[in-house]
Amino acid sequence: MSRGGYERLPMYAFPDSSPRQRHSPRSSSPPFSFTSASTYHLNLQSHDSITLPQTYHRSRNHSQQSRFHLKIRSIVTLLKFVLPASLLLLLLGFYLYEPHIELAFYSRTWTQDQISPVLPLSGCFDEARVNPSYNLTDGLYGPRRTEVQAGMALRMGIDCYDFAGTIHSAPRISNAPVPADARTQYHTYWRNDLAEFGPRQEWMLKSFFATQHLPHLAARAVVQWGPRPKRDSRQRGGRTSRVVRCWCRKTRKHGWTVTSSACYCCGILVACGSTWTPLLTRDLDPLLEHEFVTQWDCYDKIYRPLNGALMRFKKHSPYLCEAFHIMATADAPRPGSTDWGSLLYLKLWRALVAGGVPPFKVLPFCFSDARSCRLDNRLPDPFVPDNDRGNRMGMWNGAMGERGKLDNALQKIFGVHLHNQWEKAFPEGGWVERLLLKSYDNRLHDL
Structure with a gap:
């Protein structure tokens, strides 16, 4: 070498x-x-056994990072196609189909305690207990001129309004004398602890005198409920109506203090027999051969199907006797609830059918509360100007003038429920002023 x-x-x-x-x-x-x-x-070994510097861990980390970035890029690329495609499919679905979605959550404990049990009747329909002034046979099985229950939900188009238009009064002679016991007492109330009696409340009275057949009225009085008694006398369209302000004492039930108008209202109905009224648009006479409450809305809520905004019961009605029995034996109503309203009517209806008693009638929602339905067929908002974008006119768009589609519908139904929105004013020139309020003034002027 x-x-x-x-x-x-x-x-x-x-x-x-x-x-x-x-x-x-x-x-x-x-x-x-x-x-x-x-x-x-x-000592140099052969090239077969030479070990190079170890870089395995670094290569592995680099490979994992590369795979991670690759996954992110793949997801982003996928979303670029999936999101627009999903949006297009959703829009296409809305174009081709009508979605009907409603979610409601109820406490299982509440439904098991208040809904599931069917209460027994207390015996108010026993002939020995029925007041002689109430004809039990006629009240339960007597013939009727009109049918006020449609048997369907009446959600489509103006079906509900058209059904209301099929109900007509029997021919009558306007000057014929009406016996006192055949006259109907109309009853409403106003709580002066909520707001003072003002112009908005006057329109309710004007609607009453402008639409009802006056010779059939038993009394022209409005019972006003409030915490303090007052006396007042006001002029109503050339007629003096005595406003009787009554108040209900606080009562205790199961240790809970209530100042509820429900107790007082039902008491008036039992003692006098009368009709509960909202803002009226038509004579209620063809409905009064029945005892009834009203459907809550067009959706048929399973636990809240009934409403008492427009209701009618005869004097000493055993239906109200059974209602009082439920109020006396059931739990006290929750504050701010409809336990002595919608829930009470539901319990009563189920108890009646379980006991073999024909139940009271249930008027379709639009008869007095046509606002409680879908956007496309409910009445426009009475407190929003007609030309406001927030007031969705639905099928009434372009047909809200006199003798138009909306005017014809209002002449078929019997009332408009305003849901205690007394702090709101009717907009000037709106459909309520044009089609209802002015007509009230014109009719009262002609009396």
């Missing part, structure tokens, strides 16, 4: 060994050895 190959490594010396020994993969000699002359010896 030539010396020139080792001139650049003067400090290293290789031991004399055969190539077989130097290249043996089984050699266990250390890679460095020291001689007495402090000379370093390097």
